[in-house]
Every structure is written in C-alpha cells, then in structure tokens.
Amino acid sequence: RTPRAPRAPPRATLLLPLLLLLALGVPMRAVPGYALLLVNPLGPSSRGPFIPREASTWDTAWDAPTDYENCPQPPTPTKDVIGVAYYIDDKYSIIDPVLKERNDRTLLPVSNLADGVSRMAAQHWGTGDPRPAMCVLAWLGSWAYGEGMTGVANSQGRNHVKFRLTQIALSYLRVKDHPSLPQAERLAAEEWLLRVARIHVQSFYQERLAVADLLSASNHLYWAGACLAAVAICADEPQMLYYAISLYPYFLRTIRANGTLPAELLRGERALLYHGFAASALVTMDVLVRPNGINLYATRAPGMSRPALPLLIDLVMRGHEDATILEEDAGQQQVPLPSADCNGHCDLALLEMYRHMCDQGDPVCMRASSLADTLRPLSRQLLGGFTSYLYGPPATLRLIAQPALPQPPAPSAPSPPTPYPPSLFSPPPPPPPRPPTP
Numbered sequence: 001r002t003p004r005a006p007r008a009p010p011r012a013t014l015l016l017p018l019l020l021l022l023a024l025g026v027p028m029r030a031v032p033g034y035a036l037l038l039v040n041p042l043g044p045s046s047r048g049p050f051i052p053r054e055a056s057t058w059d060t061a062w063d064a065p066t067d068y069e070n071c072p073q074p075p076t077p078t079k080d081v082i083g084v085a086y087y088i089d090d091k092y093s094i095i096d097p098v099l100k101e102r103n104d105r106t107l108l109p110v111s112n113l114a115d116g117v118s119r120m121a122a123q124h125w126g127t128g129d130p131r132p133a134m135c136v137l138a139w140l141g142s143w144a145y146g147e148g149m150t151g152v153a154n155s156q157g158r159n160h161v162k163f164r165l166t167q168i169a170l171s172y173l174r175v176k177d178h179p180s181l182p183q184a185e186r187l188a189a190e191e192w193l194l195r196v197a198r199i200h201v202q203s204f205y206q207e208r209l210a211v212a213d214l215l216s217a218s219n220h221l222y223w224a225g226a227c228l229a230a231v232a233i234c235a236d237e238p239q240m241l242y243y244a245i246s247l248y249p250y251f252l253r254t255i256r257a258n259g260t261l262p263a264e265l266l267r268g269e270r271a272l273l274y275h276g277f278a279a280s281a282l283v284t285m286d287v288l289v290r291p292n293g294i295n296l297y298a299t300r301a302p303g304m305s306r307p308a309l310p311l312l313i314d315l316v317m318r319g320h321e322d323a324t325i326l327e328e329d330a331g332q333q334q335v336p337l338p339s340a341d342c343n344g345h346c347d348l349a350l351l352e353m354y355r356h357m358c359d360q361g362d363p364v365c366m367r368a369s370s371l372a373d374t375l376r377p378l379s380r381q382l383l384g385g386f387t388s389y390l391y392g393p394p395a396t397l398r399l400i401a402q403p404a405l406p407q408p409p410a411p412s413a414p415s416p417p418t419p420y421p422p423s424l425f426s427p428p429p430p431p432p433p434r435p436p437t438p
Contacts, residue, residue: 038233038241039291042173071135075112077146081200083107083156093268107160113143114164114171118385121171124178125390133175137185140172144192153200159220161200162227163382166284169193169230170384176234190235197231202243217250218263219278223382226284233288245289245296251282252301255308259315260329271330272319276337276347279312280383283350286357297357310364313354317367320348339375348372349380352391 084106086099104111117136124132143149149161172193175181205224225247232241254262264274286296286309301308316337318325323334338346351372358365372378377388384390 037236038238040173040177040233041287041291042170043177070131071138072116074116074139074142075109077143077148078109079147079149079151081107081110081149081151081153081157081161083154083160085156089268091266091268093270103156107157110149110160110164113139113148114167115381115385117168118171118381121174121384122386122390125174130178130180133178133181136172136175137181137189140168140189140192141185144188148192149196150192150199158200158204161196162220162223165193165196165201166223166227166230166281167382167384169227169234170284172234173230174384174390193231194235194237194240197228197240201227202240205247206243217254218261219274219281221247221250222278222281222285226281226288229285229288233292241289241292244285245294248282248285248296248299251278252299252308255301255311257304257311258329259311260326261312265326265330268330269332269335272316272323272326272334272337273347275312275319275326276316276350279309279316280347280350280380282309282312283354283357284383287353290357297359310358310362313350313358313368314364316347317351317364317371320371346378346380348375349378349383349387351375352378352387353383356391 084099084103086096086103088094088096088099117139120132120136120139124130124136149165153161172189176186176190201224205221209221225244228240228244228247232238232244251261256262259275261275261278264278265271267274282296289296297309298307299309300306301311304311315325319334320337320339323336326334337348339348348371351368355365355369355372358368360366372388372392376392378392379385379387379389
C-alpha cells in the first residue's frame with residue numbers, strides 16, 4: 001500500500017456548505033479545506049488546550065521495537081450490524097428491558113471494540129508509552145482486515161455504529177500521531193474508519209436530508225456531524241470534515257430562544273436527557289473543528305443576539321438543577337440527568353470539554369466550570385471515555401485512577417433465534433416451555 005497523499009477537496013464540492021455557513025455568520029479564521037493536513041486537536045502537535053500529560057516523553061526515541069504479542073485479544077469482527085429496537089412507544093421514551101438486553105448483547109462486539117480502544121488510548125495519553133497505542137492500531141487493524149461494520153445494518157445497528165465510531169475516532173486521535181506507529185498499518189486503519197463512516201453515516205444522511213424537514217434535525221444528525229468530523233480528522237479527509245460542518249446549521253435553525261430543541265421535546269419523559277445527548281455531540285463538533293479554522297461556539301442562530309451553543313448548555317445545566325423546567329414544553333414529567341456516580345453514560349461529562357472552548361468571562365462558561373468541579377470525575381463513553389482524566393484540570397488528575405488495559409472480552413451466549421424480524425413493537429419472545437413434572 002502506498003502512502004495516501006494529502007488531498008484538497010474540489011471547490012465545487014465545498015461551495016454550498018461554505019456559503020451556508022457564511023450566510024449564518026459562522027466565524028472562520030481560514031478555510032482549512034485547502035490546507036495539506038487537518039489539525040488534530042487531540043494530538044501532541046496541537047496548539048489547543050488538550051496536551052498529553054507527559055508531553056516530554058513524546059520526544060524520546062523509542063529504539064526498542066514494539067510488537068503486538070502482548071496486546072489484549074480484540075473482539076471478533078462483525079461485518080453486519082443488526083440491532084434490536086427497544087423503545088415501545090411512539091415518542092421513543094419507554095424502554096422495554098428485555099429488548100434492550102437483547103440489543104446490548106447483539107451489539108456487544110462493537111461496544112467491546114470501542115471501549116477497549118478508549119481504555120488503551122487513555123492509558124497511552126497519560127503515560128506516553130507507545131505500547132497501548134500500538135495495541136489500539138492492532139485492534140483497528142483486526143477489524144479492518146475482518147471488514148468489521150462494513151456490511152448491512154438496520155436502523156438500530158446504524159445508530160450504534162454512528163455513536164461507537166465517534167468514540168473510536170476520538171480515541172484514535174490520541175494515538176494517531178505517535179512516531180512509533182507503522183505508516184502502512186496506520187493508513188489501513190484510517191481507510192477502514194473512512195469506509196465505515198461513508199457506508200453507515202455520510203451516505204445515509206446525504207439521502208435523508210434531501211427530503212427531510214427541520215423537525216427531523218435531532219440528536220442523531222448532530223452525532224452524525226461529530227462522527228464524520230472525528231473520522232475526517234483521523235484520515236485527513238477535508239471533504240468529509242466540511243460535510244460534517246454543514247450539518248451544524250440545522251441546529252442553528254431549530255434551537256429556540258429558551259435553548260430547547262423541537263425534536264428533543266418530542267421524546268416525552270426523556271426530553272431533558274436527549275437535550276444533554278444532543279449537546280454532547282455539538283460540543284464535540286466544536287472541539288474538533290475549532291483548530292481547523294471554524295468557530296461553531298460563537299455562531300448565533302438567526303434572529304438571536306447570543307451564540308446558540310451556550311443557550312443549549314445553559315438549558316442542560318438548569319435542567320440538571322431542576323428537571324421540571326421542561327415539563328411544560330415536553331408535556332410530561334422528566335427523567336432527571338444523572339449526576340451521582342457519573343461514569344460511562346453521563347452527558348454532563350460534556351462540561352469538561354466545554355469549559356476549554358467557551359468564553360471564560362461568560363456566565364454560562366463559569367457555571368459549567370463550577371458544576372464540573374462539583375461533579376468530577378465525569379465520564380461519557382461516546383466522548384472517548386475517562387472524560388475528567390483526559391480533559392480535567394491537572395490538579396485533579398491524582399484523584400482519578402489511570403485507566404487499565406482492557407481484558408479480553410468474555411464470550412457471550414448467542415442470541416436465541418426469533419421467528420420474526422426485530423421491530424419497534426415486537427413483543428419479547430415467549431419463554432421456552434417448562435419440562436413436564438415427573
């Protein structure tokens with residue numbers, strides 16, 4: 001395989017997204033699509049706030065060759081990603097626990113891949129040791145060789161790929177630039193990330209947005225933007241980055257003056273949770289594209305005097321303090337945002353990222369920093385996991401355990417065959433008949 005040459009996207013391909021962003025007043029320092037390489041905001045060469053904890057070790061000459069023999073065994077690649085829909089109401093707010101367990105078990109290989117990559121990348125980030133970085137590359141190479149996630153996917157599977165691919169790409173950015181990584185293996189992993197993103201994310205939303213209305217601009221669209229932005233920077237693919245950025249104006253055109261998002265208000269009792277989920281994706285987009293010349297944080301929605309993203313963050317924090325603030329708009333009582341033992345599934349972990357990117361004199365920014373100090377340690381798997389460890393202030397690092405290398409995932413029992421295709425309203429399969437009593 002020959003090294004992939006840096007590419008500049010055709011001007012015609014980028015013209016429409018750029019015009020849309022300019023019309024909405026998105027501040028641009030420069031047009032990075034014509035640069036040779038995209039800026040990695042999580043790499044050691046970044047001038048952003050996220051610097052490796054032991055940056056000096058990156059200058060050490062690693063003379064001893066590193067092999068893959070001592071890496072944990074990666075999960076077996078799965079080509080098709082077929083999930084099980086587990087919401088059982090038309091608002092997608094009530095979860096059937098039986099269907100949810102079946103979905104988690106079915107998608108376990110993808111989840112194990114993402115979580116393992118995140119743990120090894122975090123360990124590398126905190127120590128500068130190249131061995132975890134090499135193991136990240138070995139895991140991604142295993143799935144690239146096995147054509148993981150390149151087959152068919154249903155709606156639930158596609159969403160899972162989108163979320164977990166974001167996590168994988170964010171984690172890979174932390175190891176991508178280490179000089180110990182072999183170029184051929186690195187390019188193979190990056191081409192695989194691009195392939196999966198194009199199959200299950202970019203092509204889907206290109207088709208969908210051609211016929212969609214603004215109300216369909218939900219957290220899924222914003223996570224598509226975060227996913228594509230992360231993968232684009234992993235693979236130095238400006239065209240994909242600009243497509244990702246072109247999704248942000250959908251958020252600008254839908255947010256209301258009180259910070260609410262119409263599509264998330266339709267989620268019934270989980271409206272507040274999904275406002276936090278949407279905010280996590282949008283903050284991630286800003287973290288990724290800001291070093292590449294576009295400031296999403298400072299962008300105002302049409303007709304508003306304040307930037308849009310702080311409005312949403314303010315709503316999420318007020319909802320954390322008082323979940324009843326959305327009851328009138330959503331039409332029912334709200335499930336509160338998790339705040340105790342905020343580990344793994346906590347969208348308030350976005351505050352660790354947000355406090356680096358916001359205007360330090362802004363009241364919302366100061367409240368975000370204060371709330372993060374109160375709740376730390378915070379973690380969100382889809383943000384790369386170990387969020388406080390990776391983004392928190394250095395003074396708190398000693399209080400947060402360093403992530404350990406993942407162990408080989410335990411094999412799970414295969415899902416029992418079902419006589420019907422999984423769907424939203426499919427009942428759980430009946431229990432097997434009990435043997436007759438002797």
